[in-house]
Amino acid sequence: MGSIAKFNVKLRVVGLNFMRELSKAQQIGIVVTKLKKRGVRVHEFFVSESGHAKILEHGLFANFQVEIIERHGQRELFLKLFSWVGIIFGAMFGFVLFFCGTRYVSTVEILIPKDHVCKNGSRCIFESSNFDEFEAYLETLGVHVGGEISHVDKQSAERAILAKFEGISSCSIRSVGTKLEVEVHEGVLKSDHTAETMDLIAPENGIVSELVVSSGKAMVKAGDTVKKGQVLVAGENGKRAMGSAVMRLFKHKSYIHSEISIELARTGKEKSFVQFELLGKNLSAEISDSDCGFVFFEKEESHGFIVPNLFVPMKKIVIKYYETEKKEVITAVEDVKDSIIAKLSSELEADAGISASEDRKIHTVVTEIADCVFEIDCYLEYMRVVKQ
Amino acid sequence: MFDELLSAVGVKDISEIGEMLVQVVGRHVVLITNMQGVLLLSENEIQVKASKHQKAIIKGDFLEVSAMNKNDITISGRIFSVEFEGI
Structure with a gap:
């Protein structure tokens, strides 16, 4: 029977004198399989890819209406699989996640009560250094990301935490899916008698x-x-x-004021540059500050999408340069002295924790420490009663 | 066995004859070698050119050409008869 190759292409040909064209195909060595007459002038058959190429090359069935109605073979199978590659990988990932992902701890969440009020000051368990120690201890108990959930003995871990940290009054560890939740409540520590002084200080x-x-x-x-x-x-x-x-207690603050100051003011000249970004990549040429041609300038950037309210990942960036120039501004110390003193004294009062009804005295001294440079010193004097 | 039967009619090798060889396998397959082309194709009848002056007519139901190359053809379907006629 000779060699019969893989017959991948199914053709439907419609036309007159099919047998004549078929014999031509035979003469040039094209192998035909599953040849069937489907109707008047309608025939269907399979040929190999190379046979199909030969038909086209020799111009066979040129006066026929030829239609490829099926494709088969390894190449087609590969293409079909390739078109399903996303779904196949997704399914594989899902299986891996299902079989492996549920065994390990994905996150450890330490739950702090919402109404938590620190009862022990610096010894509070939620103070950063104490909290770090607590977290490190949790890791030694196996409560950490990546650990096997089944390996965490929750009850013994809770007991160990309560034994180790005096500042914790209750602790519970529970697993929610692959997440471990550790809920802790702070207890009141006994006062440290050794720190208590015998003297009035x-x-x-x-x-x-x-x-x-x-x-x-x-x-x-x-x-x-x-x-x-x-x-x-x-x-x-x-x-x-x-x-x-x-x-009688004192607090002091000072402020140095220079009567002459240099400020940058806009001259009115400006230059704008527009850039476009697609998926975070710049499509236009890079713009450096020297391109604006100003010696002193202020720079403003505004970002926006090309089509607002629609997800088109193309951004428009407008960079504006405003030319500025240096200007000398003179502010006499007499003009600003009162406001500076008021600011300093309110800061001092806040530092000292004085209420509005308490007696206090404010002393101010203005000293010229250099040409047109003044130091304004502000002293707060107030009374405190110390007793025990 | 096949060679012995051939030698009984004075043929040593089948290729010597230069004629069409028709093999009927059960009622469903016909293998033809040394044919010269298909003359007619339909569901009930397939005509194969055997030589310049002769053709083979395969009659049946649901006939189809299972495979075909330059000299050989396999026909499948429900075979009723294989006949020979002059062209």
């Missing part, structure tokens, strides 16, 4: 105005200048010092 640098001692030994007298942390009344015979001290 100066809270800030200042001057002692009055000193009343009920128990203990006075270490300073009225009118003395004391430093922060200095003992005012020392405890005696292991007893806590009792008494009160009225202190």
